[in-house]
Amino acid sequence: MSAVPQGGRRAAVLAQQIRESAQALATLEREFPDNPAAMDYFYKLFHRVYCEGERAQPEGTLVGTTCVQVPDEIVRAAGGIPVRLCSGSHAFDQAGADFMPAKSCSLVKATLGLLQDERPAWLETLDRVVNLTTCDQKKKAGQMMEDLGCQVHHLEFPPSKDSEPARAFWRASVRDFVRAAERMTGGRVTRTSLRESIRAVSRAQAAYRRLQRLRAESPALLLGKDAFLVTNAYFFDDLERWTGAVDALVAELEARREAGVSAALRRAPRILFTGSPPVFPNLKIPVLVEQAGGVIVADETCSANRMLNDAVSVDEWNLYDMVDAVADRYLKPCTCPIFTSNGDRLRRLLDLARTHAVDGVVYQAFAGCQVYEMEHHSVSRALAEAGLPCLYVETDYSPDDVGQLSTRVEAFIESLRSRRRRSR
């Protein structure tokens, strides 16, 4: 890296990040009526972490991960605490432009921007990163993180997932990662520690699934903006506490259902969200959808459903089988568009649409995220065949396009409404 940004500018970036986080939080919390009380935990958590720079997690070595397919269970078993570094901050996105070409993905740029010095207080000491070789931009970002002084493990991911050689390659890669994680944290991955981490993550997933199941009900019990906040918190929250908070939310929503309280009107168009991941504070599109009167009831994104839906299944609770089981879970069900084929992603979308009685799909692609842009055609064709209208939105972290986007989103929601009326 040639030019090191000056300290003054860096501090300004951080201040801007805090400002935009506070603003986003205010929108999420105050512009929607009647939020569940259990959501307060999450609003406060985001405020503490994003605005005050507090650390949400217990003592231990933080290990940054840049992809949802990095096996958290192994980091935890080695005594580390995984933190997902994928950032949704426009301020960091701009700062990250020092590294990547202007037309690259906001998320990758923002992650690099975050890792420069003058970070949020709780991330100051983080210097160990696991970078997965998924899309080209993430792949190349690994080297840049090294240049920023991070100790990076380049976890190698295969470009396809269906073949047995790909599976074998990934298993070998994950076995290596066990050693790497131990080196990063100084801990040991043992039979007991891995078993406990698999079970802890499994409990969190069970809680997530209970929440997701409630979202299938009509009228909707939870707004998508809140659901994204919940799954987003999984990036950095204490695992057990997060699970407890989700269970509390589930309990409250069940009580609300009994009392006949819902989060949206029965006739609100139900939306399935897919594509590039909404990450706080960039919940621009979900907020626009719900301000326009739609309700996001399900998603197929790596900041939410893809991160938490699929579970590890162990056959023999010994180290050899647990490690392989973890490896399989992070490859086989993955619907990331980087793979050679996307049949599973299409089937997943159609299944979610069916089980959640979805009226339309919103497809977000970050400008520069080639793989999502490229899958747009096959996805919208499959959705059209299933009779599902799809709104394709190309955007980035900048707030500049909000005006224009809100018109498009409103028109889409309105068209879904009239489509519903006609079909009745």
Add this chain to the structure above:
Amino acid sequence: MKRLRAFVNGVDIQRFRTWFQLFAFVLLVYSGYLYIDLGNSLPVFACGFNDAGRGGVCYLLPLQHQTHIPWESLFSWRALGLVTGFLTFFAWLLVLNKAWCGYVCPLGAIQDWMTALRRRLRLRYSVYSLESFTRLKKVKYILLVLLILIPFAISNPVEGLPHVPEDMATPFCTICPARMVIPAFTGDFSQWTLDFSTVTALVMTSLGMAILGIFFVGALVNKRFFCFFCPMSALQALFSNIALLKLRKDGDKCTRCGDCYRVCDMQIKAIADDVERKILIEDDCMMCLKCVAACPEEGCLKATFMGIPVYEATEEGFFRRQQRRGGE
């Protein structure tokens, strides 16, 4: 009813199966002492050489006797034995389908016990590569054809071809590890011998002893090692589509996470990858239903009996099992 169903779907199928297998083992290997006899057309390796304790006999033994008949007799009353034998076998199969292998077969149970031993020793299991798997799985059909053709050839010598010696009358039994393993459970080691009476007998019994050795080593290394080669499994597979117990898959619900495939003792990849077929019983399948237990998707995999679901994949059941079985 709903609660009963939730209870059943939450069951740890492995534990249930272990106890069921033990019960079936005692029934088939020891209940002869109580004069219990389930006949001689059982679709499992209830070895007939276990004279004292057997509670029934493996169908392959009478099948080899019944096909040891001259061509003309096939159209006489003598063929009646063949027909009734087969019909009885078929009736048994109709009920449990391939679950005979997963739940009843004593030789299968022994292999599962060896797997349990290996697991306690914390030794990694090995698997075949997909390529050798595809090649090896044909062996059982070849064995099935041979065990019918050889006895038949003894009774029907063809002019110009060498005679098949009479010692080959039950060719499969002589090389089957069950002939030595199962009687041993009643203290009968008389089968653990080499037969020096003729060259053929010596060759065959030596082969049998060698296979016995391979069986013990193989079953420690590979899950259900022998079952890949089992001609009974091949014979069952020919009719498994019409049996009443079925393994069904709803491909729309499948995320192809591969959890079912990875727990499958028989390495059946189609269970994870095939999202088209509604009924998914591959020829190697033993219907142990581990795949159903390992499936986190609500109602994606299920076992049905005459269309009624008996064991079904549920989210709740899956996550409960993952917590509980961690304690092993």
